[in-house]
Amino acid sequence: MNRNVTAAAVVVALVLGGAPEVLAQDSSDMCVECHRALDSEPLAGPVGHFEADIHAAAGFGCVDCHGGDASIAGPGGMDPALGFIGAPRGEEVIAVCGRCHSDGEFMRQFNPSLRVDQVAEYWTSRHGQRLAAAGDTAVATCADCHAPHGIRPASDPKSTVYPPTVASTCGRCHDDAARMGPYDIPVDQHENYARSVHHEALVEGGDHSAPTCNDCHGNHGAAPPGLSWVGNVCGQCHAVMAEQYGESRHAQTFAALGMPGCATCHSNHEIREAGDSLLGLGDGAVCTTCHSDSDRGGSAAMAMRAGIDSLVSEIEAAAIVLHEAEQAGMEVSAAQSDLTDSRSALIMGRAAMHSFSPDAVTEALAPGREIARTSLEEGQSALQDLRVRRMGLIASVAVILILILALVLKVRQIESGPADSPGRA
Ligand code: HEC
Ligand code: HEC
Ligand code: HEC
Ligand code: HEC
Ligand code: HEC
Ligand code: HEC
Ligand code: HEC
Ligand code: HEC
Ligand code: HEC
Structure with a gap:
């Protein structure tokens, strides 16, 4: 069985009815009417947020992700017998989003240029692997990076995946020592990145050709397709340096020693402006870490x-x-x-x-x-x-x-x- 068709996915696909179809929202959507009036932010909030969601603009409603029957005025519309799945968690989220986003034929009706590999890529990422292997819901799912009910394309400055905002979106978990503690992963990536020349160019200079987290780590996968290791990604933008480095003695030696390529000298997150003082054997030179004037x-x-x-x-x-x-x-x-x-x-x-x-x-x-x-x-x-x-x-x-x-x-x-x-x- 394909990796992306897990047990939870099968359940969601069965209850939500397999292949998606366009269900026009009529004005009397009882999910919306009742939830709008509820006296609780988690229950009423989604209604207000959803008004600006790209899915609302495309004509979708609550039932397209949650199931149920929007024409029933009472809570009976939330009967599991009517396909209602409640609030999806973990693998269910991947299945809910993937029901449409992995269906190329369906997606083409709306936006032919949109990729449909997010789910497939997601299962190759550390997040996906951990979710699949251990059912660990502390990792990021679609709904952690794309605030559900307020989903917007990356080009929208209010989106959680707008390039200058991505670092904070990842940082919600990766800055949190309690959350990352069990995995023994440092929590300094965002802090270090915020001091880098890349952050300065992107966030302060508005230069969208400078990278943020997902440009080096991939949006949905562990690394962009075709790259075996995230450290190789620098060359996508710094092609001349990468070509020269690739042919150098260091490239082979560093790879053999398990050193992280470019990041050996430039670091990975806190990349600063490079200057001549990095070169040589003087103060601040990176070469002195491994060389002396006798070699x-x-x-x-x-x-x-x-x-x-x-x-x-x-x-x-x-x-x-x-x-x-x-x-x-x-x-x-x-x-x-x-x-x-x-x-x-x-x-x-x-x-x-x-x-x-x-x-x-x-x-x-x-x-x-x-x-x-x-x-x-x-x-x-x-x-x-x-x-x-x-x-x-x-x-x-x-x-x-x-x-x-x-x-x-x-x-x-x-x-x-x-x-x-x-x-x-
Ligand atoms: C008559 C009011 C009413 C209607 C109509 C209604 N809901 Fe609810 N809904 C509630 C209340 C109250 C709760 C919280 C209590 C509960 O979980 O049953 C809730 C809970 C939920 C939850 C959270 C469940 C969870 O697992 O945390 C979701 C999701 C939801 N509704 C979606 C829908 C959808 C989709 C529809 C339309 C098909 C809908 N609701 C129709 C009143 C309503
Ligand atoms: C694009 C898919 C999608 C649509 C459309 C959608 N939701 Fe949700 N909703 C989700 C996901 C995913 C979650 C789980 C959130 C999470 O894990 O943070 C959720 C959670 C909820 C919850 C539980 C919130 C909580 O904090 O426990 C409620 C209530 C809810 N949705 C109501 C609605 C209502 C009402 C609508 C229609 C106005 C709606 N949703 C439309 C995907 C959707
Ligand atoms: C019922 C089908 C359906 C479901 C379920 C669904 N989507 Fe979508 N989504 C679409 C369609 C169709 C578009 C394109 C809308 C357009 O371009 O007008 C879209 C657009 C998007 C976009 C914007 C893409 C861009 O850059 O233009 C994102 C991000 C997105 N969806 C994420 C999600 C996530 C996350 C979930 C699950 C919580 C989800 N979607 C669930 C159908 C769906
Ligand atoms: C770790 C965070 C993260 C997770 C998890 C994630 N996304 Fe994304 N997603 C992003 C980022 C960042 C972008 C913006 C890429 C850009 O700048 O173009 C994006 C872009 C998108 C787009 C626009 C088209 C594209 O591929 O660039 C869609 C659709 C989408 N995501 C759907 C999903 C779905 C469905 C899931 C769950 C299987 C998911 N995302 C999980 C971070 C995430
Ligand atoms: C909902 C919380 C959450 C969000 C949001 C999140 N992550 Fe993660 N991430 C985790 C957890 C938990 C792990 C640990 C999984 C493991 O190691 O098994 C992890 C692991 C990783 C790893 C692997 C680290 C290693 O070497 O072991 C990378 C890389 C990563 N995340 C990058 C990102 C990026 C980039 C973003 C934003 C686009 C992001 N994450 C958003 C929770 C999150
Ligand atoms: C310029 C490229 C680049 C950017 C931008 C970037 N990373 Fe990294 N990241 C790397 C490299 C290279 C590694 C080291 C990978 C290795 O050694 O295998 C790494 C490692 C990691 C790890 C593994 C643990 C660690 O610290 O070594 C996590 C988690 C991570 N990055 C998250 C993030 C987050 C979150 C952001 C945004 C705030 C981000 N990265 C921005 C290139 C980048
Ligand atoms: C998405 C494209 C992109 C990626 C990926 C990328 N960079 Fe950059 N880098 C830039 C841009 C844009 C600048 C800013 C140039 C400027 O100063 O205007 C920059 C600046 C730099 C500088 C400072 C240059 C100077 O003039 O002093 C260094 C050093 C650097 N990057 C190294 C790296 C390393 C190492 C990696 C991989 C870990 C990497 N970059 C990944 C686009 C990228
Ligand atoms: C062995 C250490 C080392 C490695 C490995 C390394 N660099 Fe450098 N890099 C330097 C030094 C030293 C300088 C400063 C040169 C100068 O200004 O005289 C520099 C300068 C740069 C600059 C700025 C150039 C400018 O015009 O000012 C960029 C961008 C850069 N490196 C990117 C990379 C990339 C991408 C890689 C991997 C393909 C890489 N570096 C690997 C040591 C290294
Ligand atoms: C992380 C350790 C490390 C750093 C930092 C480093 N090197 Fe090296 N370098 C090596 C190793 C290991 C070799 C391989 C020696 C061998 O294969 O005999 C090497 C080989 C070389 C060689 C080839 C020597 C020969 O035998 O032909 C040159 C030239 C060189 N390095 C220059 C530099 C310069 C310039 C810098 C600073 C910009 C630098 N290195 C930084 C570890 C390093």
Whole structure:
């Protein structure tokens, strides 16, 4: 029997009537009418919340998940003989949601682009495995991540699975030491993630290309399809680093030692902005954990860092000279824009560092060093031109001054000339 057709699922499918059908909600829904008036938040709350639920918008009602008969005004509508299942728990929830969401033909009538593999994926996740193996209802089911009665698509900012909100949704359990205690799993993922460059980009910067929990762990599965291990997921976004790293000595060695790939150096949840200080054997360098200046890894670390540092200072020196020339009114905009390309080479060099081969870094930096050198020369020659022009200006000013002086002397001479001339007194 298929994994997703468990005993509970069979019961739910039987009582709810197997394949789903579209049951139009008429205005006299007695479930709604009676529950709205009940003096209890757990009993009346669902009615109010459900008004904004995507399922209400699609025309579904209480009975589509709970069963029963909505046309009966009294509590008799909740008779199990009429298919009423009460509030589903554990595996029943998976069966209730999966009745529609695993039925591709049914779902296509509403939204042809919606995936229909959530249940299948769910059973591959740790949550699903634990629920199936031990009937453990402390794990997440569909209804824990998608607040039932208030279900909205992930694109809706009010959804519990809206990307900036996902970390809090997972955190409801994963931050809770009492809940996670029996599993011996730390409860610091959300806290650490909240300090990461990814959180900053996503939540503060509104950059939805930055990951939250489900981007690395999968929405419904343990890891996205095709990936054997969640640590490999970094490369889906950081492709260049992953490619370089994949071919490096570290990739094999770390895998053999059971080290978590990228996360060995960057951590998994608290990933901070990377800087040159991570590289080398100085304070804050990650390489010092395993290498020293007496091994090949250590000397490679220092060589790569020295190459990157040189380019950084060469770019800086060229930028200062070009700035000086620009301030003095010289035309150096072409050289300044060239210098941007040498900054790209710096980025390529930092990425190439992930091959952990000093030659690859030297090669990636080379075009940048060449540009920095020519930019510096252009800046220096602009300043040289400026000096020449200034010398020319000084020389012409001096000539003019001498001429003026000569003129003044001449005028005086002419003025005083006749007084001395004979016959005037
Ligand atoms: C006349 C009022 C009335 C009607 C009509 C009614 N309910 Fe209820 N319902 C209640 C009350 C009262 C309770 C709490 C007492 C109990 O569990 O029987 C309840 C409980 C429930 C529960 C919680 C059960 C649990 O296991 O915790 C669900 C779910 C529910 N109703 C759904 C429905 C659905 C679906 C319909 C329509 C088919 C419906 N109700 C019709 C009054 C009503
Ligand atoms: C999309 C499926 C779905 C629909 C539609 C739905 N419910 Fe529920 N409902 C659930 C699930 C799942 C639970 C179990 C909640 C949980 O485990 O947190 C639940 C729980 C409940 C409970 C018990 C709440 C508690 O805290 O014990 C009540 C009462 C209830 N629903 C009433 C309703 C009413 C009334 C409607 C119609 C307005 C409705 N539901 C529509 C899925 C649904
Ligand atoms: C009676 C069939 C049915 C049941 C039962 C059902 N759904 Fe749905 N659900 C749908 C349909 C149809 C849509 C698409 C509506 C649309 O796009 O207009 C949908 C949409 C959704 C969406 C939004 C998808 C998106 O991103 O657009 C989520 C999330 C969802 N359902 C979760 C659940 C969960 C969780 C349960 C169980 C608690 C559940 N559904 C039970 C039929 C059902
Ligand atoms: C551990 C939390 C979690 C559980 C458990 C979970 N979901 Fe989801 N689900 C998500 C997240 C997060 C997204 C949003 C993905 C995104 O950003 O596009 C999502 C998206 C969806 C969607 C939109 C389409 C898609 O696949 O992206 C549907 C439909 C859905 N879930 C149904 C279900 C059903 C049915 C179950 C139970 C079998 C379930 N979910 C269990 C977290 C969960
Ligand atoms: C309803 C509570 C609950 C929610 C919500 C929840 N989880 Fe869990 N999760 C658990 C429990 C309990 C376990 C322990 C299961 C086990 O180890 O057998 C677990 C286990 C895990 C594990 C496996 C840990 C390990 O290595 O043993 C991962 C990964 C995980 N959850 C990620 C998530 C993500 C990501 C989300 C949000 C999208 C989420 N969880 C939402 C309760 C929850
Ligand atoms: C950038 C990717 C990424 C993000 C974002 C992420 N994780 Fe993880 N997570 C990992 C990696 C990598 C591991 C280590 C897996 C291993 O060692 O097998 C891990 C491990 C875990 C574990 C196992 C216990 C542990 O701490 O080692 C849990 C539980 C977990 N993550 C939950 C979460 C939750 C909850 C969030 C959101 C608050 C989240 N993760 C965000 C990549 C990520
Ligand atoms: C869903 C895409 C995605 C995934 C998956 C992802 N990242 Fe990122 N990462 C980003 C984005 C977007 C940024 C922010 C870039 C920026 O600074 O603007 C970022 C930033 C970073 C930075 C900081 C870069 C800098 O400029 O200093 C590091 C380091 C990093 N990620 C490492 C990782 C690691 C390690 C993993 C896997 C555990 C991972 N990322 C998974 C998208 C992703
Ligand atoms: C052995 C340690 C180590 C491993 C493994 C590692 N990195 Fe790095 N990573 C570094 C160091 C050191 C830097 C800083 C380089 C610099 O700025 O000079 C860095 C920088 C980065 C940056 C920022 C680059 C930039 O432009 O500033 C990203 C993004 C990144 N790494 C992602 C990854 C990904 C993805 C993986 C796995 C495929 C990975 N790293 C594996 C050590 C490592
Ligand atoms: C978690 C431990 C660890 C960290 C951190 C680490 N390495 Fe390594 N490194 C190793 C191991 C183990 C080897 C493999 C030695 C072997 O196979 O002989 C290795 C090999 C290397 C090699 C190949 C040496 C050779 O024999 O050709 C280079 C280069 C290297 N590392 C550079 C670095 C740099 C640069 C950093 C910092 C960005 C770094 N490593 C961080 C453990 C580490």
